[in-house]
Amino acid sequence: MAELQKDPVTRAQFIVMGTVGTLVGAVLTIPPVAFMLSPTIKTNFLGQSDVPDDWHELGSVFEVPSGTPKLYRVEFPQNQTYNGEDPLLGKGTIMNAVLVSWMDGEIPSALENASQGGLSASQIEELTSQLNVMSNHCAHLGCPVRWFPDRDEFLCPCHGGIYDINGGLIGGPPPQGLYYYAFEIREDGGIYVKHEFTNGEPWVV
Amino acid sequence: MIARIRAWALGVGQAAADWMEVRTGVVSMLEHFLYEPVPKRGMWLYTLGSATLFLIVLQFLTGILLLFYYVPTTDEAWNSIYYIMTEAYFGLLIRGIHFWSANVLIVVVGLHMLRTFFSGAYKAPRELNWVVGVVLILLVTVLAFTGYALRWDAEGFWAWEVGIKIGSYTPFVGSYVATFLLGGDTVGPATLSRVFAIHVWLLPALLAPLIGIHLYLLRKHGEFGSEFEYTKRLAELRERKQIEEYALYEEGDESPRE
Amino acid sequence: MEVRQGPVKPVEEGEIITDENVYDRPDETMGFFPSQIVADLVVSAILLAIVVALSYLVPAPLTEPMDLSTDTYVPRPEWFFMFYDQMLMFFPGFAFIPFGGIVIPTLVVIVFFAVPWLDNEPGHSSVKRPFMGVIAFLVILTVIINMLLAIIRILNFPGGSP
Numbered sequence: 001m002a003e004l005q006k007d008p009v010t011r012a013q014f015i016v017m018g019t020v021g022t023l024v025g026a027v028l029t030i031p032p033v034a035f036m037l038s039p040t041i042k043t044n045f046l047g048q049s050d051v052p053d054d055w056h057e058l059g060s061v062f063e064v065p066s067g068t069p070k071l072y073r074v075e076f077p078q079n080q081t082y083n084g085e086d087p088l089l090g091k092g093t094i095m096n097a098v099l100v101s102w103m104d105g106e107i108p109s110a111l112e113n114a115s116q117g118g119l120s121a122s123q124i125e126e127l128t129s130q131l132n133v134m135s136n137h138c139a140h141l142g143c144p145v146r147w148f149p150d151r152d153e154f155l156c157p158c159h160g161g162i163y164d165i166n167g168g169l170i171g172g173p174p175p176q177g178l179y180y181y182a183f184e185i186r187e188d189g190g191i192y193v194k195h196e197f198t199n200g201e202p203w204v205v
Numbered sequence: 206m207i208a209r210i211r212a213w214a215l216g217v218g219q220a221a222a223d224w225m226e227v228r229t230g231v232v233s234m235l236e237h238f239l240y241e242p243v244p245k246r247g248m249w250l251y252t253l254g255s256a257t258l259f260l261i262v263l264q265f266l267t268g269i270l271l272l273f274y275y276v277p278t279t280d281e282a283w284n285s286i287y288y289i290m291t292e293a294y295f296g297l298l299i300r301g302i303h304f305w306s307a308n309v310l311i312v313v314v315g316l317h318m319l320r321t322f323f324s325g326a327y328k329a330p331r332e333l334n335w336v337v338g339v340v341l342i343l344l345v346t347v348l349a350f351t352g353y354a355l356r357w358d359a360e361g362f363w364a365w366e367v368g369i370k371i372g373s374y375t376p377f378v379g380s381y382v383a384t385f386l387l388g389g390d391t392v393g394p395a396t397l398s399r400v401f402a403i404h405v406w407l408l409p410a411l412l413a414p415l416i417g418i419h420l421y422l423l424r425k426h427g428e429f430g431s432e433f434e435y436t437k438r439l440a441e442l443r444e445r446k447q448i449e450e451y452a453l454y455e456e457g458d459e460s461p462r463e
Numbered sequence: 464m465e466v467r468q469g470p471v472k473p474v475e476e477g478e479i480i481t482d483e484n485v486y487d488r489p490d491e492t493m494g495f496f497p498s499q500i501v502a503d504l505v506v507s508a509i510l511l512a513i514v515v516a517l518s519y520l521v522p523a524p525l526t527e528p529m530d531l532s533t534d535t536y537v538p539r540p541e542w543f544f545m546f547y548d549q550m551l552m553f554f555p556g557f558a559f560i561p562f563g564g565i566v567i568p569t570l571v572v573i574v575f576f577a578v579p580w581l582d583n584e585p586g587h588s589s590v591k592r593p594f595m596g597v598i599a600f601l602v603i604l605t606v607i608i609n610m611l612l613a614i615i616r617i618l619n620f621p622g623g624s625p
Contacts, residue, residue, distance in 0.1 A: 039395060040384040050389040073532045080393040082278075092279075094391050097532035136534055140560070141551070142370040143363065143538050157537040157620050158367065159552050173555035195391070203373050203383045204366045204392050205531070239496035244489055248502050255503035256510055263514070283528040290525060301518015309510055311543045322578070322599055325587035332579035339575045346543075353541060362529035363538030371551075371564040379561075392531065433588065434489040442480045 051076045051094065051195035052085075055184065058098060058191040061127055062116060069101035069147055069154075069165060071136070076195045096205060097136040097144065098181060098193060103129075105152075105165045118187050133183040133193060134167040135205050140174035142204045154178070176200060241424070244434045247324075251428055253317040260310040261345075261416065265409065267303040275355070277401035279394050282357035307349055314342055324433060334422040337415055344412050351404035357397060365400065366392065539617060546609035549616065 009017075034041070042048040058072045075093045079085055083092025102108060110126040119127070138145050143158035153170065154163040162170040167178030182196040197205075226232040243251070274293060276285040289296040318338065321327060327335035354365035369392075373383035388395025478484075493499070530536070540548040547568070554563025574581070584592040 037385060039388045039390075040381050043384040043390045044381055048390075050391045050393065071534055078391055078393050080389045080391065081395045081398060083394055092393060094393060095530070095532040097534050136532075140370075141367045143367065144534050144536060146534055155620075159548075160616070160620075173552060173560065175555075175557040175560060201373075201380065201390075203380075203387065203390070204369050239494070239500075241495045242492035243495050243499050245491055245493045245498075248493075248499060249506075251499070252503050252506040256506050259503075259507040260510065263511075279529075283525070286525055290522065297522055298515065298518050300523045302514050304523035305514045305517040305521075306510075308542075309514060313510070319599075319603075323589045323596070325582070325589070325592065327579040328582075328587060329579070335579050336576055339572070343572065349541070349543070356525060357529050358526040359529055359533065359536050360524065360526045360539075362531075363536065364540060364544075367538060367540070374561045375565045376561050435486055437490045438480055438485050438488075442482070442485050445480060 049195070050078050050080045052079070053194065053196075055192035055194055058100065058133070058183070058193050061111060061131065061185055061189045061191060064100050064102060064107075064131070066102060066107045067105040067152075067165075068149060069099045069132075069134075072098045072100060074098055074193060094195075096195070099132075099134045099136050099145075099147075099154075099167075099178070100191065101132045101134075101165050101167075103132065103166060114189075116189065119185070119189060124185050124187070127185050128183075131183070131185065131191070132166050133181045133191065134178040135181065135197070135202055137179065137202050137205050138174060139169070139176045139178060139200070139202070140172070142202065145178070179205070238424075241427075244428055246433060246436065250320055250324075253313060253320055254423075256313050257310065257317050258416070258420075260306045260313060261412070263302055263306045264310065264348075265413075267299050267306070268405070268409070270299050271303060272405065277355070277397055279357060279397050282355065282397060286356055286358075303352075307352065310345065311349060314345055318342060326428070331422070331426050334419060334426070337419045337422065341412065341415055341419060344408055344415070348404060348408050348412070351400050351408070354400045355397075355404055365396075369396075537620070540613075542610075545613040546606045549609040549613035552612075552616070 054077075056074050056076060058074055059070070064070050073095055075095050078092045078094040079089075080092060083090045108126060108130040110123045110130075114123050136144050136146075138156035138158065138161050140156060140161050141158055143156050145154040145156045145161070145163065147153075148155055152165065154165075154167070155161070156163075156172065156174070159173050161172035161174040163174075163178055164170055167180065169177045176199065179197045179202045180199055182194040182198055184192050186192060195205075222232050271289065274285050274289050274296075276282060286300070289300050293299075321335065321338065350364070350368060353361040354368075355361065369383055369386045372386055373379045375382045384390060386396070386399065387393075388399050550567075551560070551563050554560055578595075582592060582595045584595070586592055589596045
């Protein structure tokens with residue numbers, strides 16, 4: 001092998017190496033990182049969501065039984081990569097399982113003397129305070145929880161998280177109770193939900 | 206006649222080898238690789254490393270083959286795997302090799318690591334090769350985990366779901382980890398695209414050069430190092446010391462008595 | 464390139480083995496080709512046979528398509544993550560989940576990286592460095608016990624055994 005030739009670096013060469021090197025480095029690192037992180041930037045810093053901020057009908061308050069939760073499935077529109085609002089993109093949806101129960105499983109008195117036709121503002125207020133609209137994803141690691149009627153509890157199959165009918169944490173490793181959806185009850189008794197959670201961020205829902 | 210053909214073929218072969226040797230040095234390199242002295246003891250133990258390499262090569266080959274049919278979209282991922290399993294010729298075999306050799310790979314990599322640990326083969330000057338090996342085992346684990354999710358079936362999806370949820374508990378940056386892995390704030394097409402990019406392009410691209418470095422460092426320092434490679438010499442040393450010791454005692458015994 | 468000549472004999476004639484030169488060269492060696500290549504080939508062929516047999520006897524699993532809104536599916540980890548999954552059981556609540564899920568695994572990985580510097584006893588044999596041997600044994604024992612606990616827990620979940 002030939003001897004390595006070690007020429008001195010001139011001042012001009014040093015400056016060119018420094019500036020051009022920095023520019024090339026910046027072009028090759030900043031856009032790729034921003035490209036990869038764009039969902040993170042949009043979600044965490046700009047507060048954008050993949051699911052439009054709309055109400056979706058779940059069911060009626062008159063269907064929710066006493067002593068046991070009712071499971072609904074609701075389909076939210078979802079805009080993500082090739083599915084979006086742009087007419088040139090496809091339409092995507094995300095399906096959620098929503099658990100609805102009355103506080104402590106007791107049908108509130110406001111519902112007993114309410115008619116299917118219309119609820120008054122005060123009735124709606126009372127029902128709203130008595131209704132639990134919960135995600136069925138365990139607050140620990142997101143596994144689907146299920147209702148065991150003989151135990152009157154929700155159990156998570158993954159690590160044994162236990163919740164009561166209100167979604168409150170009874171035992172196991174979860175850090176908190178089940179996640180509650182933002183919901184509203186309308187005059188006809190319809191329950192409407194948003195893809196938004198009032199106590200923490202469940203992420204994979 | 207046959208002798209002449211044979212001589213001619215040998216001549217052509219020799220010429221081709223010489224031609225390649227002058228331009229690339231491949232013949233002497235091959236010779237160097239093939240005739241490297243290796244320990245006689247532990248021949249079978251040392252097959253764990255080559256078995257790992259073999260299984261990873263199988264992963265690369267069958268992975269590339271699966272990409273001929275696999276579609277990384279939420280709507281078609283499951284269907285394309287179903288097609289591979291039911292319609293494509295030898296689909297059962299190609300996907301079976303990809304799946305089962307991944308499982309066997311985890312076992313063999315684990316044994317390879319244990320062998321290295323218990324024979325102390327990470328000691329100087331082989332520390333860096335151990336470090337590269339730990340990086341490789343981490344890459345293989347993440348590859349196994351992401352490959353699971355690519356199926357987009359219940360099993361794979363829920364495993365990935367739990368993985369993202371664990372990531373969201375990372376101290377200080379949990380929510381950023383979650384949105385990065387999800388590609389948004391919900392699970393959907395972007396999530397699968399990310400898993401696909403990581404499993405099929407990013408991690409193999411990191412794995413391949415690191416395997417090269419692992420092999421280069423192995424060849425540089427050799428497989429020797431364990432005391433187990435010096436068994437005979439150690440035995441001889443012990444024997445010689447014992448003889449000397451006895452000789453010393455004999456001398457010592459004699460002098461005080463007389 | 465010259466072919467490196469391996470030390471053929473473990474002890475040269477007239478060589479006196481002392482504490483200093485005992486590790487200078489190993490016992491009798493062999494060429495990588497053919498003995499080691501044959502051994503490697505045999506092991507690889509056995510593994511290939513196992514893998515091919517398994518792919519037909521136990522086809523690679525493909526469960527039902529993913530459904531985010533399922534209320535009956537029981538997620539289970541792969542066998543090589545079972546010990547980790549079990550470990551998460553022991554870390555409840557906001558304060559501890561990050562420890563069990565992220566911090567402790569990260570520390571374990573850092574310890575793995577640091578093994579060559581943690582163990583600077585000169586001997587190679589695992590009998591001669593009991594400290595590292597004991598640590599490794601405890602780690603393996605923990606992994607196996609956690610794995611067994613996970614299997615027991617999975618089998619005991621009401622109506623959820625896979």
